[in-house]
Structures are given as structure tokens and as C-alpha cells.
Amino acid sequence: MKRAFLAAALAAACVPALIAQRPSGGEGRVVARARATIAGEGIKGTAEFTEIARGTGREVQVVVRVTGLTPGLHGMHLHAVGKCEPPFTSAGGHFDPGPYGHTDPDTNHPFHMGDLPNIEVKGEGEATARATTTRITLSSGPLTVFDEDGTALIIHANPDQGITGPEKSGVSGGPRVACGVLEKMKQG
Numbered sequence: 359m360k361r362a363f364l365a366a367a368l369a370a371a372c373v374p375a376l377i378a379q380r381p382s383g384g385e386g387r388v389v390a391r392a393r394a395t396i397a398g399e400g401i402k403g404t405a406e407f408t409e410i411a412r413g414t415g416r417e418v419q420v421v422v423r424v425t426g427l428t429p430g431l432h433g434m435h436l437h438a439v440g441k442c443e444p445p446f447t448s449a450g451g452h453f454d455p456g457p458y459g460h461t462d463p464d465t466n467h468p469f470h471m472g473d474l475p476n477i478e479v480k481g482e483g484e485a486t487a488r489a490t491t492t493r494i495t496l497s498s499g500p501l502t503v504f505d506e507d508g509t510a511l512i513i514h515a516n517p518d519q520g521i522t523g524p525e526k527s528g529v530s531g532g533p534r535v536a537c538g539v540l541e542k543m544k545q546g
Contacts, residue, residue, distance in 0.1 A: 386410035386417075390496035391545070392503070394511050394538030397442070401426035401536040405511050407503075409496040418494055420474065422487045424513065424536065427479045433518030433531020434487065436472030436494065440508020442537035449510040449537055452530070455500060471501060472509070476517050496542070503540050511538045 389409040396403040403424030410417055422434065437449035453472030471494055477487040495501045503509035514531025523529035 386412040389416065391543040392496050392540045393543055394540045396422070396424055396511065396513065396536050396538035398426070398513070398536030401513070403536070405538055407496055407540065415492065416495060417490050417492050418496060420489045420491065422477060422511070423485070424477065425484045427483055427485060427513065427535070429479050429481050429483065431476040431478055431517035432535070433514035433516065434474045434477045435470070435512055435518070435530065436474065436503060437510045437512050438507070440510050440539040442510055442539055446512055446534035446537040449512055449534070453494065453503065453509055455505065477513065504542060509540045511540065512536070
């Protein structure tokens with residue numbers, strides 16, 4: 359019993375604390391919104407992003423709805439370039455701005471600013487994922503996804519293993535099967 363508790367505590371400590379599986383509660387003010395239309399071979403969907411100011415902090419709520427994926431877990435990340443030309447390598451590496459940023463999808467993982475939880479697809483190929491992150495912003499600032507080359511949401515063929523691996527090892531999800539460029543939505 360003690361060993362199981364310790365293992366669970368260690369696993370929880372290793373998961374990035376800035377990402378949650380569901381939106382947090384409490385009142386807040388919507389600061390900005392964005393949307394992406396997701397497409398891939400036989401895959402379509404949408405991603406909605408809402409930045410909310412709460413007290414002195416901000417968070418971005420993400421809701422992804424997609425159809426046409428194979429059943430199981432699929433890695434899902436924000437990538438550094440807002441381009442979706444198949445096979446979606448045009449989207450670059452993982453979104454990870456800053457003086458110490460490292461965009462290689464498999465190294466420094468799962469600590470990129472653009473890392474999101476896996477999306478789980480049931481037997482019918484449909485899935486909805488909800489996550490909340492404080493690692494990005496939709497408004498201006500050093501963590502904005504709306505820099506000079508934009509940002510794309512990528513869904514991978516395989517699950518993100520949540521570990522750091524060698525370059526091109528595929529531990530973050532492997533092949534890219536769907537992509538959507540983030541676009542600002544007007545407030546109002």
C-alpha cells in the first residue's frame with residue numbers, strides 16, 4: 359500500500375503541473391479567443407481556445423472535437439509554425455518560445471509550452487478533448503501563439519508517451535495525421 363502511494367505521488371510530480379484535463383472553475387474574464395479547423399486524410403474537426411484572466415493569472419482553455427481518427431490515444435501539441443501542408447512537417451517543431459526554448463518534438467518533452475494531453479478516440483473515431491494550460495497566451499506577450507509565423511495544432515498517429523527521448527524517436531506521438539492553423543476570433 360505504501361509503495362503504491364509513493365509510486366502514484368512520484369508519477370503525479372513528474373506530470374507538468376501547468377496542464378489539466380478539464381477547465382478550472384471560478385469566475386474570470388475572457389481576454390481572447392481563437393479557433394483552428396483541423397484536417398487530415400479522412401480526419402476533420404475543430405479546436406477552440408479561450409484565454410481567461412483570473413485574479414493575477416491567465417489560463418487558456420482548449421476544446422478539441424475531431425472525427426476520423428483511429429481508436430486509441432493520439433498525441434496532440436501546438437507546433438511552432440502556422441502552416442498545415444501535408445505531411446504537416448511545415449508546422450515545425452513544438453511551440454516552445456523563449457531564450458531557452460527547444461522545439462524538437464521528442465527532446466525536452468513533455469516540457470514544451472505547446473504540449474497538451476493525449477486525445478482519446480473511442481470506437482467510432484470521434485473524440486472530444488478538454489485541457490487547460492497556463493503555458494501559452496492568445497493575447498500579446500512572450501508566450502503568445504500569435505507570433506510572426508503563427509501556430510498550428512497537430513494530432514499525431516500514436517500516443518504521446520510523456521517522456522523525453524532521442525531526436526526523431528517518436529516518443530511524442532510520431533507521424534502527424536491532422537493539422538489546424540490557429541486564427542484569432544474577434545471579441546464581442
